[in-house]
Amino acid sequence: MTRFRSALAPLAIALLGFTAVPQPAWAAPPRPVPTAQEQQVTTAERPAAACGPTVKSTTTDARLTRLFTNYGNDNSRLDDWTGADGTYSLKLPSGEELWVFSDTFLGQVNSDGSRPPVVEEGGTTVFLNNSFAVERNGRLATIHDGTTAKPTAVMPPRDQKHWYWAGDATLAGGVVEVTYQEYERFGTGMWDWRWHRNVVARFAPGRLNRPISVHDLPSAHGISWASGLLKDGGYTYIYGVEDLGSPKYMHIARVKGQSLLGSWEYLKADGVTWSPNEADSARIMDGVANEYSVSKVGSGYVLITHDTTEVLSANIVAYSSCSPFGPFTGKQHVYTTPETSGNIFTYNAHAHPEITGNGLVVSYNVNSFVNTDHYRDVTIYRPRFLNVTFQ
Secondary structure (H helix, E strand, C coil): CCHHHHHHHHHHHHHCCCCCCCCCCCCCCCCCCCCHHHHHHHCCCCCCCCCCCCEEEEEECHHHHHHHHHHHHCCCCCCCEEEECCCEEEECCCCCEEEEECCEEECCCCCCCCCCCEHHHCCCEEEECCEEEEEECCEEEEECEECCCCEECCCCCCCCCEEEEEEEEEEECCEEEEEEEEEEECCCCCCCEEEEEEEEEEEECCECCCCCEEEECCCCCCCEEEEEEEEECCEEEEEEEEECCCCEEEEEEEEECCCCCCCEEEECCCCCCEECCHHHCCCCEECCCCCCEEEEECCEEEEEEECCCCCCCCEEEEEEECCCCCCCEEEEEEEECCCCECCEEEEEEEECCCCCCCCEEEEEEEEECCCCHHHHCCCCCCCEEEEEEEC
16 A cells, blocks of 8 residues: 555545544543533534624635646646645745645646656656645745655655644744644554644745754644644634544644744633643534634634534535634534535635635635546645635
8 A cells, every 4th residue: 555545545534524533542532522511612503703704705716726727737847736735824924925735746747637646656746745835926836855856745754654744834933833743654554544743843934845943742632733823912823623533623722922832821611711731621612624724804703614513514614703712603604615526525624814815715625535536637636715705
C-alpha cells in the first residue's frame, strides 16, 4: 500500500465522521457525555444572538476558482501544484498571500484533464503531505523543500511512519507560525494510523521551504489544535476538535498576544471562565468539522463549518455569536456543495477573512473515495471558493 493510498482516502473518510480515527495508546480516555449543564451551554440550535451575523447570500468566487484552475493546469513547471486539500491562508508582511496545504499533488496535467499516477505507483506525480503556495500579484508559485527533481514537504516527517497535516496559520512578530497535526502509522492495514500530537512550525517569510524551528503544542488530551485561529481583543483564539468520528466536538483555547508559544488557557464548561489546565477544556458544541473557522463579521462572530451532524454532508452551515468563544447558536444554511454525488464528497469548509472578495471568502475541499478518480480528473482534488454575505 502506497503512502498515497494510506493517507489520502482514510483522512477524508475520518474527517467526515464516517469512522473514528484511532487515538494513541497514551492519550486520555474518551470524555464522558456532557452534563446537562454543559449541554445547556453548548446547544447550537437556539436562536442566533442579537449581534450575530445572518447569512444573506452565497455565490461562487470566480477569481479564486480561476486562479487555482489555471495554475493547476499550467505545465510550464513540473514540480508545482496540481491539486491539494487543507487550503488555509495567511497575509504575509509583504502583502502576498500564503496558501497552506496538506496532501498535495505536484507534477503534470495531461491534455485530457487527467494526471499520471503517483511515483509510488509507477507514475510521475509527486505526492506530499504538506506544501505552500504564495500568491503574488494574482499569480501563484509552489513552495516545497528538496529539489526540483525530488520535491519534499515543507514540514518534513521524522520517519516513514509519521507525517504532518496542516492546521491554521498566524503571523507573530513577522514570523509565520503554522500549526500541524502529526499522524503515525502503527500497522499495515488501511486504518492502522492515528493522530499523535500537535506542533507549531515557525517559518521566515523569506524562506518558507523549511521551518526555522518546531515546537510542541498541547497534546495530552486528544484535542487536535488548531482547526482555526482568530486574533481578537489582544488574544489569539485557538479552535480545536475532539474527533470521535461522530460526533466531533469544538474546544477553544487562547493565548495572550500573537504567538502560539505563549501560555495557553482553555475555555471551561461554563462557557465563560478559563483554566491553564488542558484537562479542563470543555466540549463547547458538536457538529463542527476537523477544519472550521471563527471570523469577526460586523459586531458579531460567525462560525463556518461543514455540518458533521449529518453523515457525508454536502451542507456548509454557519453559527453566530456575540463573542469569539460563543455560545455559537442559530444554525444557518450557507451552501450545498454541487460536487457531492456518487464517489465524490466535500469537507472542511472554512473562511479566509483577510482575502478581498464580494463578502466573506470561504473555501471547501473536494475528494473521492476512489483513488483513481484523482488521476482521471484533476479538477476533483482542488479547493472551491465562495463569497458569503451577511445582513
